[in-house]
Amino acid sequence: MIHFAQQVFHLATNNTSYLIGIRNNKYIENLYYGNKIKVTENYEALQERFGTGYGNSVGTPDDAMLTLDNLCLEYSFGGNGDYRHSPFEIRMPDYSYSNRFYYQSHEIYEGTFRENEETKLPYARYGEDATTLEIVLHDQKEKMDLILVYTVFPSCDVITRRTILKNNTDSVVRVERMMSLQLDLPEADYDMETFDGSWTRERHATRKHLESGVYVNESTTGSSSNRHNPLILVEKRECTEMTGACIGVNLLYSGNHYEAVEVTPYGKIRILTGIHPHRFEWFIKPEETFYTPEAVLTYSSKGRHGVTAQFGTFVNQHIIPKQWQKRERPVLINNWEATYFDFTERKLLKLAKEAANLGIELFVLDDGWFGKREDDSSSLGDWFVNEKKLGGSLRQLSNKIHDLGLQFGIWMEPEMISENSELYREHPDWAVRIPNRDCYVGRNQYVLDLTRQEVRAEVVGRITEILRNGNVQYVKWDMNRHLSDAYSASLGERQGEFYHRYILGVYEMMKQITEEFPDILFESCSAGGNRFDLGMLYYMPQIWTSDDTDANERVAIQEGTSCGYPLSTMGAHVSAVPNHQTLRSISIESRFNVACFGVLGYELDLTKLSMSSKKIVKEQIAFYKKYRALFQFGSFTKSRMHNGNIIWQVVSEDKQQAIAMCYQQLQKPNTSSDILKVIGLDPEQLYHVEARKQAISIKQFGDLVNQASPVPIKEEGILQTIVNQVYTLESESESYDVYGDLLELAGIKLKQQFVSTGYNEETRVMGDFSSRIYLISSKAL
Ligand code: GLA
Numbered sequence: 001m002i003h004f005a006q007q008v009f010h011l012a013t014n015n016t017s018y019l020i021g022i023r024n025n026k027y028i029e030n031l032y033y034g035n036k037i038k039v040t041e042n043y044e045a046l047q048e049r050f051g052t053g054y055g056n057s058v059g060t061p062d063d064a065m066l067t068l069d070n071l072c073l074e075y076s077f078g079g080n081g082d083y084r085h086s087p088f089e090i091r092m093p094d095y096s097y098s099n100r101f102y103y104q105s106h107e108i109y110e111g112t113f114r115e116n117e118e119t120k121l122p123y124a125r126y127g128e129d130a131t132t133l134e135i136v137l138h139d140q141k142e143k144m145d146l147i148l149v150y151t152v153f154p155s156c157d158v159i160t161r162r163t164i165l166k167n168n169t170d171s172v173v174r175v176e177r178m179m180s181l182q183l184d185l186p187e188a189d190y191d192m193e194t195f196d197g198s199w200t201r202e203r204h205a206t207r208k209h210l211e212s213g214v215y216v217n218e219s220t221t222g223s224s225s226n227r228h229n230p231l232i233l234v235e236k237r238e239c240t241e242m243t244g245a246c247i248g249v250n251l252l253y254s255g256n257h258y259e260a261v262e263v264t265p266y267g268k269i270r271i272l273t274g275i276h277p278h279r280f281e282w283f284i285k286p287e288e289t290f291y292t293p294e295a296v297l298t299y300s301s302k303g304r305h306g307v308t309a310q311f312g313t314f315v316n317q318h319i320i321p322k323q324w325q326k327r328e329r330p331v332l333i334n335n336w337e338a339t340y341f342d343f344t345e346r347k348l349l350k351l352a353k354e355a356a357n358l359g360i361e362l363f364v365l366d367d368g369w370f371g372k373r374e375d376d377s378s379s380l381g382d383w384f385v386n387e388k389k390l391g392g393s394l395r396q397l398s399n400k401i402h403d404l405g406l407q408f409g410i411w412m413e414p415e416m417i418s419e420n421s422e423l424y425r426e427h428p429d430w431a432v433r434i435p436n437r438d439c440y441v442g443r444n445q446y447v448l449d450l451t452r453q454e455v456r457a458e459v460v461g462r463i464t465e466i467l468r469n470g471n472v473q474y475v476k477w478d479m480n481r482h483l484s485d486a487y488s489a490s491l492g493e494r495q496g497e498f499y500h501r502y503i504l505g506v507y508e509m510m511k512q513i514t515e516e517f518p519d520i521l522f523e524s525c526s527a528g529g530n531r532f533d534l535g536m537l538y539y540m541p542q543i544w545t546s547d548d549t550d551a552n553e554r555v556a557i558q559e560g561t562s563c564g565y566p567l568s569t570m571g572a573h574v575s576a577v578p579n580h581q582t583l584r585s586i587s588i589e590s591r592f593n594v595a596c597f598g599v600l601g602y603e604l605d606l607t608k609l610s611m612s613s614k615k616i617v618k619e620q621i622a623f624y625k626k627y628r629a630l631f632q633f634g635s636f637t638k639s640r641m642h643n644g645n646i647i648w649q650v651v652s653e654d655k656q657q658a659i660a661m662c663y664q665q666l667q668k669p670n671t672s673s674d675i676l677k678v679i680g681l682d683p684e685q686l687y688h689v690e691a692r693k694q695a696i697s698i699k700q701f702g703d704l705v706n707q708a709s710p711v712p713i714k715e716e717g718i719l720q721t722i723v724n725q726v727y728t729l730e731s732e733s734e735s736y737d738v739y740g741d742l743l744e745l746a747g748i749k750l751k752q753q754f755v756s757t758g759y760n761e762e763t764r765v766m767g768d769f770s771s772r773i774y775l776i777s778s779k780a781l
Pocket residue numbers: 336366367411478480525526527528544547
């Protein structure tokens with residue numbers, strides 16, 4: 001709902017208020033953002049006071065005491081005495097960087113922004129209950145309009161924002177920086193949380209204590225990047241997981257992004273997010289409009305978890321394509337870590353057969369099925385099936401996979417070109433590079449110049465051809481390098497537009513392809529999670545979270561990712577040990593327990609598993625399928641036990657069912673009990689809590705096994721290996737009937753962990769990187 005009275009806009013979601021005032025009929029001032037407050041229609045108390053001015057600061061032409069530098073502005077413009085970090089730099093037709101964008105008019109209407117389609121950018125959609133406000137700021141001298149657009153999504157407590165510049169002059173205007181959102185708030189006691197990392201270490205949460213100055217979170221790699229995700233949390237110092245004020249900001253964009261939080265000299269904060277100004281310059285011709293990407297804003301007084309939950313609902317309801325909303329995703333087998341490039345039709349079918357036996361539903365053929373690709377040095381761009389390797393056409397292979405009862409999917413990397421490819425030999429100028437200069441390569445490949453229409457058309461043609469003929473139900477859309485040498489032969493002096501035009505080109509291709517094949521499940525991937533953002537999720541409902549499949553690393557990666565993105569968007573696979581990224585060995589049960597909080601897959605050679613491991617995997621998949629809706633669409637919460645052990649939980653919307661996992665990184669000898677607390681269930685409801693039975697390898701006991709075994713079993717000996725292949729121990733039984741309030745407030749004291757004094761049914765054998773899953777069902781069910 002948006003209400004306007006006495007020069008004040010009240011943007012109200014179910015639980016929050018965002019108040020904007022028009023001051024002196026010119027300046028747009030932020031009056032409040034936080035929990036919902038009563039509208040008294042007397043807003044004076046919320047306005048900043050300027051009594052005698054501030055020393056050497058600059059006043060406005062009509063009120064010398066009014067220092068814009070100390071006003072919470074909704075958007076600052078150039079040359080106005082506001083010296084804080086600027087959202088906006090444009091070169092005006094008079095070549096100055098000064099402008100006067102003053103309030104002119106506004107409009108409030110039902111639904112989302114009317115020009116969403118014209119932006120050529122992904123946007124928050126399906127806004128049946130949304131309301132939009134457009135505030136037009138006008139520069140009288142140059143006849144230009146700067147428009148602030150707000151859309152309110154009441155039920156998920158989200159407000160989106162974007163900024164538009166309309167050039168009504170008769171000369172070209174150059175934009176050098178134009179943020180989607182500026183949010184000024186009157187207090188400065190905040191911390192900032194960012195989601196940082198690198199390849200195989202994506203989105204680790206990092207909390208920074210904000211003191212005076214500007215804190216930047218950015219990507220200049222050409223994509224949203226694994227270095228710093230566009231998601232940021234700005235939280236009051238006392239904010240915890242479940243309590244305190246937290247503001248979440250994200251950007252619906254997959255290219256270079258820039259977020260800054262400034263603690264200002266007057267003890268306020270300014271938050272900015274938008275396209276990175278790095279090497280950015282956009283020429284707006286007369287009559288043209290420039291649209292920034294949409295920024296997404298949410299507030300919760302219930303800690304980080306409040307923001308996580310609101311973002312989760314928002315993504316599932318307003319970003320993910322309609323046909324994939326609440327649609328359960330299949331359990332897949334991917335052959336990448338099982339075979340890498342070294343496969344034949346026989347090998348693939350053997351793997352598929354085993355997968356089908358174990359209950360898997362989708363077979364994904366990863367890299368290496370096209371052109372002459374036997375390693376990563378060739379063939380990107382040559383999207384022609386290698387029939388020799390596959391023993392026939394893609395359709396023939398896909399039919400054979402279907403005959404086994406599995407769906408069929410393929411890997412592609414449409415944005416790339418290998419130097420050693422037919423495509424490059426035909427069109428060397430299609431690679432992004434600067435003429436007459438040597439060129440930097442990443443993974444032996446170049447990026448295609450997708451700013452050019454003819455390049456996009458050719459790629460889309462080749463890909464749709466494969467998809468039309470291949471009988472394919474799934475595509476993994478990869479993008480395996482950062483951009484460098486940004487340049488397009490088509491752009492002339494407008495090279496500053498390259499990065500944004502590249503991503504607009506990607507979006508256009510994704511739109512064409514995903515709209516032509518709405519029933520294909522697309523999973524975005526960029527060397528794992530290098531492009532995990534809202535823009536990608538607009539086209540593709542899930543993303544390969546990380547190339548790192550080590551369960552211990554995944555705990556940090558999936559936790560960080562969950563702060564802005566729901567579990568249904570996160571691909572999570574069980575892979576072999578020692579793990580291919582970390583060489584760490586974690587039990588197959590613990591690998592599963594972490595991977596099932598997301599969209600489950602397996603990525604290892606199932607044919608090489610022992611009999612006992614196959615049995616375990618079969619049981620895991622059956623369990624996951626039974627509770628898949630909960631794992632993919634349940635409300636996710638992360639918490640910590642008093643001893644630091646991790647708890648993850650998912651709760652169904654009606655609170656009748658929940659699953660909790662406790663995860664222990666390192667075993668501590670003879671220490672405190674684990675206490676399982678589950679948050680957010682119905683306090684009045686009686687629940688049955690039951691530990692999922694897990695297999696425990698006898699190898700875990702080493703030579704201690706001889707304390708119980710009638711025959712001597714040598715550690716690492718043949719007998720131990722043989723016994724282990726066919727036989728495992730069962731984890732402890734544990735079950736309770738308890739009310740929701742007990743579960744949340746007191747918690748369940750779980751059975752004692754193994755402490756070397758013996759082993760019986762009252763002992764939980766855990767160890768390093770170990771975990772348990774507990775199923776919690778309402779007794780009313
Ligand atoms: C990237 C992906 C992997 C795999 C390889 C194939 O690294 O993230 O999952 O598909 O490419 O080359």
